[in-house]
Amino acid sequence: MAAWQAAWGQLRYSVPEEMPKGSFVGDVAKDLGLQLTEISDRGVRILDKGRTQYFALHGKSGHLVTAERIDREQLCERVQQCVLRCELIVEGQMQVYGIQVEIMDINDNAPNFREAEKNLRVSEMTAPGSRFSLPEAHDPDSGRNSLQSYDLSGDEHFSLAVQAGPGGDQRPELVLAKALDREEAAFHELVLRAMDGGDPARTGTARVRVTGLGANDNAPVFSQVEYTVRVPEDVPVGSVLVTVTASDADEGPNGRVKYSFKKITERASEIFQLDADIGAITLLRSLDFEEGNSYELEVQAYDGGDLSDTTKVAVTVTDVNDNAPELTVSSALSEISEDAPSGTVVALLHVQDRDSGANGQVRCSLDGDVPFRLEKSYEDY
CATH class of the missing domain: 2.60.40.60 (Cadherins)
Structure with missing residues (x-):
């Protein structure tokens, strides 16, 4: 912990995260030159800037203490410098002093793989040097306490490569160092380990299971x-x-x-x-x-x-017999002489059935006792 003297009415302190409630932050009374009697007589109090009261003033000692356990990662995710602000109000003097408290990171988080198991399928025809993406670990701590490196344990068929992402993040990749032979080993069990830079260091692991696939040497x-x-x-x-x-x-x-x-x-x-x-x-x-x-x-x-x-x-x-024969009159006489010779054509009729075979064959006949007969002139095939 460190304390800096007030400058332009400002006090600045630092405290590690996760300290128990009531932990010492700074000697406010001493740093502001206030007597303990003045603290009790003049109505000195702490006003937090946020919704949660993280700090309190110990009236008997004049010390600024924590009012809650403070989790830096919860308060300041992805922020390099985590600073909380509050004000000390001396009502008797009508004065306000600003206080800044920097929350220092501790190595309270281990690197964590959201994908704790990874299954890969690799053909035995895959060329050495081929790369496959691996799960990435996440560590909410900052600085040296955050994720620093990866390593891989397994067998001689694989090695590890780590690429730098656009944001400076590390992206692990599995590299095929030696061609697979399914007859030699159908499966390969590997362990990917992520380590931070704390003292002592914390680690997280993910299991990588590689299934060797036979060569595609048979066509359907x-x-x-x-x-x-x-x-x-x-x-x-x-x-x-x-x-x-x-x-x-x-x-x-x-x-x-x-x-x-x-x-x-x-x-x-x-x-x-x-x-x-x-x-x-x-x-x-x-x-x-x-x-x-x-x-x-x-x-x-x-x-x-x-x-x-x-x-x-x-x-x-x-074919299914789903069409009825269709009869059309191509030409016909409107009247005929009573002495017209037998065989005189009085009408040309056209009959068809869209079905085929027996279903398309039609028979025509005249109903009733009439002085006409039907004769076939030609047939479509």
Whole structure:
């Protein structure tokens, strides 16, 4: 603790943080030349500048003491110099003396990792020298009592590098010093330690678990070179038409297969949907045989790396008898002579059915006892 004589009516003291309530801060009576009798007779009191009363005046000794335990980190986070201000009022003299109390940091906080455990997945094909970010520690103390350094304990495959951030903060990185061999060790357990500069120093730790991944040396393979599916045109929307499947012999992300359309027309993209995770192709909207009776899609399976395989999906839409025949009168006589010879054409009729095959074949007949017959002139195929 230190005290400075009043200058221009100011007193300045310093006190370590976390002192118990009632701890000595400064001898106000002596520094201001006040007699103890004057303190009691003239109504001397302390007025704090903030909402909390951190200081009090001990009437019998004339000492300024702490009225609360003071936590510097709570009061002055990210502030290099933490100063509290109060006033000593001598009502009998109508005088006010300003008091500044600097709260000195003590090493009461250890570096702390918000992320106490870090899991990394590293392929055995990763080149030595590759870097991976590690959790950062935080220490609310200031100066030498704050975070000063990191170190790493583990094995020969890894080393530690610390980069300086834009604000001067330290950012630890894991460096692959030696290529991994999954057959040699599937997991690597490391301990990252952060240390401050206190005396004694305080430390915080985080555990780093590195999982070695097999090399991505196998491409996905579809179970079929081509998938063929026949579906009726009235299949409900949302139905799964076909599910394509591919397998990958690699482990971990390198063996995890995803699916996507590699080649699809704009029209087909409005009709079919592909589930990227399971390879199911579902129907987005109703099919219409008369609008399109076949579709060819190309599906790609790809793994966590750059390897892939493709397959074709041929969708054939089968016709359903969902259209009635349509009859139109192309031309007709409004009247006919009673002596017109047999075989005289009185009307040209056109009949069609948009369905195909048997569903599109029509038979025509005349109802009632009329003096006309039907003759087919030509047929569309």
